[in-house]
Amino acid sequence: MSAFPPTSWRPRRGASVATALVLSAGLMALAGCSSGTGGAKPSSPSGSPPSTPAPKPSTAALGTTHNARLGTIVTDGQGWTLYRFDADSASPSTSRCAGQCATVWPPEPALSAAHVHGIDHQLVGGVTRPDGTRQLTLNGWPLYRYAGDSKPGDTNGQDVLGTWHATTPQGRKAEAGSASGPSSGYGY
Secondary structure (H helix, E strand, C coil): CCCCCCHHHCCCHHHHHHHHHHHHHHHHHHHCCCCCCCCCCCCCCCCCCCCCCCCCCCCCCEEEEEECCCEEEEEECCCCECEEECCCEECCEECCCCCHHHHHCCECECCCHHHECCCCHHHEEEEECCCCCEEEEECCEECECCCCCCCCCCCCCCCHHHCEEEECCCCCECCCCCCCCCCCCCCC
């Protein structure tokens, strides 16, 4: 009996190369990120999970859900957590996540205020991205999904690189330990 597994179990050479390329790309993206202080912005804000597929586009709606760790957070129409990025700005609304970053953190498309539930309609808006598409904003902050979330309700993007945060219904950063029930039936 051979000490090696049967030939059908050995990885194909192309698969090994592809795996190495994916891992290398992920490491390079992380290596280009800054986790320091002093206002330094990451040069690659992705915090990319190397082999996670990008999430599917969301249904055009905005709502809230209660998370045991983070409190009331904002979700899209399918229940996927929405995030904000510290390198963006709220006044004026500016999205700084493009290219590979936008693959890992897909921008949430702007929507009609008629599809907003549990959030003050006056806080909901949109910003035009450099590619010409409209991105949803909450209290001026551009909103994103995270490719590392595998199902609705996941919050795997929380505090990635210390710059990505689930969003509260007021557009603030959700923080662990801030879990409290909604102050009204609408979560704000």
